[in-house]
Structure formats: C-alpha cells, structure tokens
Amino acid sequence: xxxxxxxxxxxxxxxxxxxxxxxxxxxxxxxxxxxxxxxxxxxxxxxxxxxxxxxxxxxxxxxxxxxxxxxxxxxxxxxxxxxxxxxxxxxxxxxxxxxxxxxxxxxxxxxxxxxxxxxxxxxxxxxxxxxxxxxxxxxxxxxxxxxxxxxxxxxxxxxxxxxxxxxxxxxxxxxxxxxxxxxxxxxxxxxxxxxxxxxxxxxxxxxxxxxxxxxxxxxxxxxxxxxxxxxxxxxxxxxxxxxxxxxxxxxxxxxxxxxxxxxxxxxxxxxxxxxxxxxxxxxxxxxxxxxxxxxxxxxxxxxxxxxxxxxxxxxxxxxxxx
Numbered sequence: 514x515x516x517x518x519x520x521x522x523x524x525x526x527x528x529x530x531x532x533x534x535x536x537x538x539x540x541x542x543x544x545x546x547x548x549x550x551x552x553x554x555x556x557x558x559x560x561x562x563x564x565x566x567x568x569x570x571x572x573x574x575x576x577x578x579x580x581x582x583x584x585x586x587x588x589x590x591x592x593x594x595x596x597x598x599x600x601x602x603x604x605x606x607x608x609x610x611x612x613x614x615x616x617x618x619x620x621x622x623x624x625x626x627x628x629x630x631x632x633x634x635x636x637x638x639x640x641x642x643x644x645x646x647x648x649x650x651x652x653x654x655x656x657x658x659x660x661x662x663x664x665x666x667x668x669x670x671x672x673x674x675x676x677x678x679x680x681x682x683x684x685x686x687x688x689x690x691x692x693x694x695x696x697x698x699x700x701x702x703x704x705x706x707x708x709x710x711x712x713x714x715x716x717x718x719x720x721x722x723x724x725x726x727x728x729x730x731x732x733x734x735x736x737x738x739x740x741x742x743x744x745x746x747x748x749x750x751x752x753x754x755x756x757x758x759x760x761x762x763x764x765x766x767x768x769x770x771x772x773x774x775x776x777x778x779x780x781x782x783x784x785x786x787x788x789x790x791x792x793x794x795x796x797x798x799x800x801x802x803x804x805x806x807x808x809x810x811x812x813x814x815x816x817x818x819x820x821x822x823x824x825x826x827x828x829x830x831x832x833x834x835x
Contacts, residue, residue: 516574516599517817517833522561525821526575526598528814534595534603541594542583542606548622549579549597551821551831574599576833580612580622588612590621590797598817598833610793616801623809623830624659628796629788630750631660631720634775635667636792637784638748639718643668646714648707649690650731651723651753653681655807658688658828660720662805663796665689671714675703675727678827688806696727703727707734711743719747725755732760735768742769750775 514533517526536543559575574596581602582588591609593602612621635641647669649660653676664672674690676682682693694706710716711734719735721728728749735745747770764770773779780788799805808829812820817833825831 514600515814516596517576517814518572519559519569519575520572522559522569524559525818526559527818528816531572531574531599533601534599536603540605540607541603543601543603544581544583544589544591544609546579546581546597546599546602546835547588548618548835549576549833550622550626551576551598551833552626554626556821574602576602578622578625580618588618588621590625590793598814598835600814600835608789610789610797613798613801616797619809619811619832619834620800620807621797622832623655623807624797624800624805625793627656627659627807627830628663628793630656630775631663632792632796633780633784633788634720634748634750635660635664635718637780637787638773638775639720639746641667641669641718644670645717646671646673646710647718647720648673648675648716648731650675650719650721650727651696651751652676652685652690653678653827654722654753655828655830656750657720657722658685659805659807660722661685661690662688664718664720666799666805669718673710673716676827681827684828700730703730704734707731708736711735715743716745717743719745721747721749722751723754724749724752724758726758727754729758729760732758732764732770735770736764744769744771747772748775749773 516531518529519526576596576598578592579597589609591604595603647664652674671691673692674685675694677696809832810825810829811832811834814835
C-alpha cells in the first residue's frame, strides 16, 4: 500500500510503499482510509519532542486518527492502532464512530481532535452551565475556534475570545464570539479591558490554550468584583505561549479562582468514553448540519512530504486526502 512513512525522527514523512497492515485479533479490523488530519500532536510525535514519542527503530506510518470505510461501506472516524495516513489502517472495531451521511470526509477528519480538546475542557473540566460567561484565551487556533462555537452550543451567554491574529479574531465574531481582544496590545490595555468585562459581566469560565504571559494577564484581571468574590474556573489545555507562569499568591488570595488542566492525564475513563460515544457524534452531526465549522487545507497523499511543514494559516487544519 501507499503511505506517509517516517524514516527518521525530526524529518517529514515521505510518500512510499509500506506493507499492508494485518489485524492481530478479532477485536481489530482493517479499514480503507479516505482522509486524515495533520495535527500538532502528529508533528510533535514525528519530531520526537512529544512525551509519547519513542525511539524509531524501523520506519513507521504516521497519523493517529482519520476517516475510513469498513468492508461493508460504512464510513467511520477512528483512532488508529496503526498509522492512519495510508491507504489502509487497523482500528479497534468496538471504538470507531459512524459518520452522518451528510458530513464530508475532509471535515470529518479535521474536526474530532479539536472537538475533544474543546468539549472535554468545557463540559467535563469546567462544567459549563447555560447562561455563563466564557473566556477562550488563545482562540485563534483550530481548537480555540471550535471551542468558541461549542461554548455557544452549550448555552454560554457571552463568549470572549483573545488571540494575536486579527483576521482570525474577526472571523470568530462570525462564529459566535461576542467580543474579541487582541493580545498584540500592551499589557495595561489588555488587563483594562478584561477587568471591565469581568466587572460588567463576571467571567465564569476560562479555557486557556496558550498559558504563558497571556495567562498571567488573565489571572491578574480576575480579582473580586465590586468588593465581592466571583468564582472563576480556569482550565489550561495548552502552552503555546509558554509552559510556565509566574503566579502571585496575592492573586489567589484576592479572588476565587480554581485552576485545573484538561488532557489525557486528567480525564477519567468514563468521561473519555462519553467524549467518543456522546459528544463526538453530536458534534459531527452539528457539522454535517452546517452548525459547527472548521477551516481546512487539503493535500494529496503523494504530496505529504511537501505539505507536512507548510504554513496553513491560523485556525486551519491540514487534511491529507488518500
């Protein structure tokens, strides 16, 4: 079969021939692949920088998830037991998600990772409730843009989005954001606006995708409102602006802030199961109905090496068409 093959950590995968995968037991099934998205996780594992990456002894096929077709013609989204950017892959036959008829293969491949990164934080870690005010910090990436839409779907009264890419921020206003704040402004301007918002419509939930200095500004802006305290649940999902922050003890003593994280190590098994059996099918249905949007850039399998490190633009997902 043809596949995107990683020969050495740190290199882009190359198009070539690879042995067909063979199911090892009755719980596994071979699917014919249609599309697979290239995500930051795929790239970091291929570079060797992700904690789950291991030394490469032999060439491997890249891609952790994608859309394919079962033998009976059923279209499914699944996580791969073998690499997914290939003509064939092996998945667990008990854990794939059947796709709605009216969602296209490219959208179906691009959306799930962003949904999992957004819905897990909003629904399970933050426990979002209808009528709440939500701040998405670092909302101009793919997952942040999906998070804005999902927050509205879950009933958020107001969604504030921050980011550095002005074009993407403007696009978020069309996707449901009620207010945008550019992180290119100076610190005083950013904090002044955040404090004004928090005073008029107290922020209940912060989903943070970038951490670092922008998170420090947010934390310093969420002090008690009008002499009273207001509980704010902050969930950190990523660290694109830095993996560490300086946090004054005085900030925590002057506010009612709860900080938690959302990731593979923080989500219990039953919630992870619910993400795949309840949340993801619902979101794929919304996307099929045109109510959840994601921007994509496509490339053919044979062009995977050139496409791997291309700049696809803020808020867009690269999808390999097989």
